[in-house]
Amino acid sequence: MASVSKVSILDYFNIVFEGENGKIESNCKACGTRIQAKRSVTSNFVTHLKRKHQAMYDDFVKRKDLKREGYSSGFLHSFTTNGGNTRFAHPISTRGGVGGGSGGGLTKFDRHDPRQVLISEAIAKMIVRDLQPVSIVENQGFRELLQLLEPRYTPEPQYYVQSQLLPAYAYQAQVATRQALASVHALSLSLDLWRCLTGATSGFSGNRVLSDFDEVCHSHGVSGRAFRVVADPFLATTTVKPCFLPGFLLSPAPTTGQDVVDGEEEDNSNNEEEGIKNGHADGGEGKDSWEQGLGVGRVDCFSRSLEQCVREGLHSCPHITSTLAKAACFYNYITSAVPPEKLSQVFDGPGLSMGGPGTPPPAARDWAAQLKVLRRLLDSMEFLEEVSGPEELVPGVSERVLLRELTDTLEPFTEAWDMVQGDRQADRMTDRHVSISLALPCVLGLRKHLSETSTPHCPSLLLGLSQSVERRLAPVLEDPLYITATTLDPQFKLTWSSNPDWHRQVLIEELSKHSTASSPIEPNTVLHPQSQTPPTPAPSPASSLSRPCKLFSFIKQRPTTQAKSLEQELAVYLREEPTDEEALHYWRRKAIDFPLLANVAKRALTIPACGTVVENIFTSAGRCLRPEAGRVLPKNLETLIYLKANYRLLWT
Numbered sequence: 001m002a003s004v005s006k007v008s009i010l011d012y013f014n015i016v017f018e019g020e021n022g023k024i025e026s027n028c029k030a031c032g033t034r035i036q037a038k039r040s041v042t043s044n045f046v047t048h049l050k051r052k053h054q055a056m057y058d059d060f061v062k063r064k065d066l067k068r069e070g071y072s073s074g075f076l077h078s079f080t081t082n083g084g085n086t087r088f089a090h091p092i093s094t095r096g097g098v099g100g101g102s103g104g105g106l107t108k109f110d111r112h113d114p115r116q117v118l119i120s121e122a123i124a125k126m127i128v129r130d131l132q133p134v135s136i137v138e139n140q141g142f143r144e145l146l147q148l149l150e151p152r153y154t155p156e157p158q159y160y161v162q163s164q165l166l167p168a169y170a171y172q173a174q175v176a177t178r179q180a181l182a183s184v185h186a187l188s189l190s191l192d193l194w195r196c197l198t199g200a201t202s203g204f205s206g207n208r209v210l211s212d213f214d215e216v217c218h219s220h221g222v223s224g225r226a227f228r229v230v231a232d233p234f235l236a237t238t239t240v241k242p243c244f245l246p247g248f249l250l251s252p253a254p255t256t257g258q259d260v261v262d263g264e265e266e267d268n269s270n271n272e273e274e275g276i277k278n279g280h281a282d283g284g285e286g287k288d289s290w291e292q293g294l295g296v297g298r299v300d301c302f303s304r305s306l307e308q309c310v311r312e313g314l315h316s317c318p319h320i321t322s323t324l325a326k327a328a329c330f331y332n333y334i335t336s337a338v339p340p341e342k343l344s345q346v347f348d349g350p351g352l353s354m355g356g357p358g359t360p361p362p363a364a365r366d367w368a369a370q371l372k373v374l375r376r377l378l379d380s381m382e383f384l385e386e387v388s389g390p391e392e393l394v395p396g397v398s399e400r401v402l403l404r405e406l407t408d409t410l411e412p413f414t415e416a417w418d419m420v421q422g423d424r425q426a427d428r429m430t431d432r433h434v435s436i437s438l439a440l441p442c443v444l445g446l447r448k449h450l451s452e453t454s455t456p457h458c459p460s461l462l463l464g465l466s467q468s469v470e471r472r473l474a475p476v477l478e479d480p481l482y483i484t485a486t487t488l489d490p491q492f493k494l495t496w497s498s499n500p501d502w503h504r505q506v507l508i509e510e511l512s513k514h515s516t517a518s519s520p521i522e523p524n525t526v527l528h529p530q531s532q533t534p535p536t537p538a539p540s541p542a543s544s545l546s547r548p549c550k551l552f553s554f555i556k557q558r559p560t561t562q563a564k565s566l567e568q569e570l571a572v573y574l575r576e577e578p579t580d581e582e583a584l585h586y587w588r589r590k591a592i593d594f595p596l597l598a599n600v601a602k603r604a605l606t607i608p609a610c611g612t613v614v615e616n617i618f619t620s621a622g623r624c625l626r627p628e629a630g631r632v633l634p635k636n637l638e639t640l641i642y643l644k645a646n647y648r649l650l651w652t
Contacts, residue, residue, distance in 0.1 A: 007063045009045045012056055030056060108154045119146075119153050124165055125651055128643040133632060134162045162636055170639050173646040178221045180649075186603035187222060190301070190611035191231035192618065227603045228299045228481075230611060243311035246321045247328030248370040299481070302439045302473075303420045303610030309468040310367055310413050316464025320406060323399045324374075330393045331377060334384055346380040347373065368417040375407045402457045409461060412449045416442040420609040435605045437489035437583060440482045441496050443473045480510040481604065488601040490579045490586045504570070511566055514600045569594045 013026035013035070022039040030053050037044040049057040109116035127134060136142055138158050146153055156165065181187065191213055217223045314320070335343065377384070378400060385394055395403065419442065420434050446469055455462040476482040486492050487507050497503045564572070573594055579586065583605050591598040618641075632640070643650070 007060070009042045009049070009060060010039075012049060012053075012060065013045060028052075106151050109152050111154070115150070116153060119150060120156055120161075120165065123156070124161065124169060125647075127161070128166075128169075128640060129647060131640055131644060134158055134166070134636065137161055166636075166639050166643065169650060170642050173643060173650050174219065176649050177646065181220060181222055186227050186606050187225060188228045188230065188299075188603075188606040188608065189217075189222070189226045190608050191229055192611045226297065228607045229297050230299050230301050230608055232301055232304055243307045243314070243367040245314070245324055245328070245367055245370040245374070247325040248331070248373070299436065299607055301610055302436060302442075302476075303417065305472045306413065306416055306420070306442075307367065309465060309472055310410065312468040313410075313461055313465035316467075317458045317461035320402060320458055320461065323395070323402050324406075326393070326399065327374060327377065327395055327403055330384075330395060331373065333393050338384075346376050346384065366417075368414045368421075371407055371410055371414050374403060375411075378404055378407065405455055405457050406461065409453055409455055409458075409465070412446055413465075416446065433584070433606075434609045435485060435489070435583060436482060436607045436609050437485040437492065437605060438609055439473075439476050440486040441492060443469070443476055444496060446473070480506050481607075483507060484510045484514075484600065485604040485607065488587075488597065488604060489583045490576075490581055491583070493574055493578050495578060504574075508567060508570065511570070511597070511600050514603065515566060515596055564596075566596050569597045573597055 010026065012029055014029060015024055015026045016034070017025040023036070024039055025034055025036050026045070027034050028048060033048065033052070035044050035048055046057075046060075049060060111117075123137065126132065127136065135158055137156060143155050146155055191209075193209060214223065217226070381394070381400065416438075419438055450462060450466045450469065453462060483503055483506050486496065487494055487503070494500045494503060581589075584602065587594075587598045587601045587605070
């Protein structure tokens with residue numbers, strides 16, 4: 001066995017005096033403090049390091065551990081996969097033997113050693129959370145870092161992480177998801193599609209998308225259980241691109257899960273007519289397969305429809321493109337020439353942040369962020385003129401008036417977008433649920449705003465927005481599902497209605513239909529996705545006090561509560577004052593008071609207004625896994641995205 005150098009706490013002190021009986025006085029090498037002790041009792045020195053110099057103390061402990069390891073006999077403990085943890089339900093092959101030591105006679109960890117498993121899990125979490133290429137484990141610099149931090153750790157090869165470790169976590173996530181979904185009362189799903197770098201979806205017909213969707217539902221135990229499926233009307237065939245203000249897209253960073261080809265920011269409206277024709281206005285084979293596959297259970301993605309309204313409005317006002325392009329040039333100049341500390345006075349604030357080095361600028365996120373940047377630009381134009389250079393890049397007075405008119409007209413659209421998208425700046429993986437109950441009030445607000453707005457400098461913008469809102473969004477105002485969801489949201493109820501009696505009648509008819517549909521079903525009955533509900537849970541056992549007996553005859557009997565009808569529950573519910581309490585939490589609390597309404601509300605309010613989380617994951621993957629960053633096989637990319645989506649389920 002190789003010799004191991006002696007580790008002493010006195011290595012961190014300078015001995016200045018040595019007396020009889022082993023008494024010594026030493027000065028700390030870090031702070032110069034003099035400490036008296038005996039050579040045989042060094043606790044004073046250890047205590048000083050622990051209290052005053054934590055880093056030096058940690059180094060001392062580590063050296064002691066390495067010394068102890070150097071004297072070990074190389075005995076390897078026998079553990080099950082993952083050190084006795086049952087997290088890995090998926091089988092993982094083992095590696096025989098012990099890795100060779102590197103200096104000091106160190107014995108490498110076995111693959112099943114708890115410390116080895118813990119570090120491997122931490123590396124897997126890093127790869128998943130940051131969507132790093134798995135090949136990072138083969139990088140020399142990464143391995144040198146691991147060697148410095150833990151010399152006994154044996155780096156796992158890329159093929160092992162890729163073919164066994166990550167799939168094992170994916171299997172575990174799938175099992176956990178199935179268990180979680182098995183007990184839910186109601187659920188709705190969102191369906192989105194990754195588009196390649198060219199924006200095309202070659203090879204993904206409507207039938208192919210539906211086939212893959214059915215396979216995913218089956219593997220997670222939710223086949224036939226979804227109340228509604230939120231998806232674009234022609235997800236597999238549309239060529240409509242994401243909306244960005246002309247010139248403001250500084251880097252390809254779309255937020256809809258679609259990568260943008262070079263030059264799209266210069267011509268934001270290319271293929272618009274084709275996109276509407278193929279995707280939203282006319283019928284065809286794609287529409288037939290899509291409608292037949294998802295049936296009446298499909299609900300249009302509200303946020304995507306809102307985005308397309310803005311896109312069509314900008315397309316209807318072509319003369320504003322050159323003004324926006326000039327404003328974008330000025331923004332591009334100041335972000336590259338003006339010191340960040342000065343820019344932060346303009347662009348740091350609610351909803352926007354300049355971020356740090358390497359982070360995308362605010363204008364590179366989506367059309368709503370770009371409009372906020374434009375508004376801040378206009379509000380701080382005088383300040384920016386002072387700190388910037390060329391005056392020819394600064395928009396003129398007439399151009400500023402036009403841009404101000406644009407931002408004022410689109411401001412309510414930005415507010416609606418922020419509401420349905422949720423808080424995306426704090427954490428891009430936040431799964432805050434925003435239901436379709438917001439859609440109807442948003443549409444009413446947009447209609448009112450457009451009817452009261454005057455745009456003397458760009459009237460075509462107002463006309464285009466109004467026509468698009470009427471075509472894409474106004475139908476929700478008469479849709480019984482949206483009326484039900486909005487009314488059963490305790491913050492709205494019927495406060496939005498201009499004809500409460502008619503809307504109450506529509507609501508009662510819709511509630512009656514859903515209450516009938518939620519009756520108990522036979523276990524072997526095959527239902528369509530929009531009609532099946534989980535089996536009715538078994539009744540709770542009754543308390544002994546609920547049965548009359550002589551022993552408890554002195555106790556006053558509880559008054560019998562007569563079951564309320566659906567109309568009675570609705571009347572009592574509407575009489576209560578609206579509350580800002582989160583809708584699903586409210587109905588969990590009120591399920592005893594309004595059992596019939598709660599049964600419908602828990603289903604209607606599960607329908608999301610957008611697929612924010614899915615889109616964010618696609619966006620992150622699109623940025624991190626572009627061709628210049630590395631090539632990833634589709635199977636491995638799918639595993640990474642799946643684990644990214646279920647990160648908190650596995651590791652928090």
